[in-house]
Amino acid sequence: MPRVCTICTHPDREAIDAALVAGDGFASIAREYAVSQDAVARHRAGHLPERMARTPKAAEVAHADDLLGQVRALRSKAMSILLAAERQGDLRTALAGIREARACLELLLEVEGEIDRRPVVNVLVAPEWLAVRAELLDVLRGYPDARQAVAARLVALEGARAG
Ligand SMILES: [Zn+2]
Numbered sequence: 001m002p003r004v005c006t007i008c009t010h011p012d013r014e015a016i017d018a019a020l021v022a023g024d025g026f027a028s029i030a031r032e033y034a035v036s037q038d039a040v041a042r043h044r045a046g047h048l049p050e051r052m053a054r055t056p057k058a059a060e061v062a063h064a065d066d067l068l069g070q071v072r073a074l075r076s077k078a079m080s081i082l083l084a085a086e087r088q089g090d091l092r093t094a095l096a097g098i099r100e101a102r103a104c105l106e107l108l109l110e111v112e113g114e115i116d117r118r119p120v121v122n123v124l125v126a127p128e129w130l131a132v133r134a135e136l137l138d139v140l141r142g143y144p145d146a147r148q149a150v151a152a153r154l155v156a157l158e159g160a161r162a163g
Pocket of ligand 1: 005006007008009042043047048
């Protein structure tokens with residue numbers, strides 16, 4: 001029997017998802033909605049990105065779009081905090097901004113990973129590719145010019161895919 005997620009089936013699921021997207025702590029969400037902290041963590045890791053990426057029903061699409069919009073808004077807010085802090089030389093605020101921006105980016109990447117399942121995207125992080133890549137650069141060790149050219153091409157390719 002698959003375990004039923006108490007967050008997915010929770011009447012306040014949308015509010016819980018929004019709180020997760022806003023970066024509220026698992027403990028405070030668990031307290032507020034009378035659910036277990038483990039369930040919140042499991043839901044955040046296993047269901048939230050998938051739910052945000054999935055598009056089965058119009059209502060769900062609106063919800064997913066809304067969450068994505070919130071993540072993007074939070075990301076730009078975090079980035080502007082970061083830039084302001086950098087300008088003023090306020091390291092503590094800058095670090096908080098970096099943390100917030102990173103958390104938003106991580107969530108966005110998870111969501112985009114769910115949406116974008118093209119194999120070409122995954123191949124660059126696949127262990128097989130990394131092994132081939134390492135092997136290739138190792139073989140080219142005796143040919144510094146070729147090695148440098150190949151490495152530059154790989155970095156450009158991977159940068160283009162990642163960006
Ligand atoms: Zn869930």
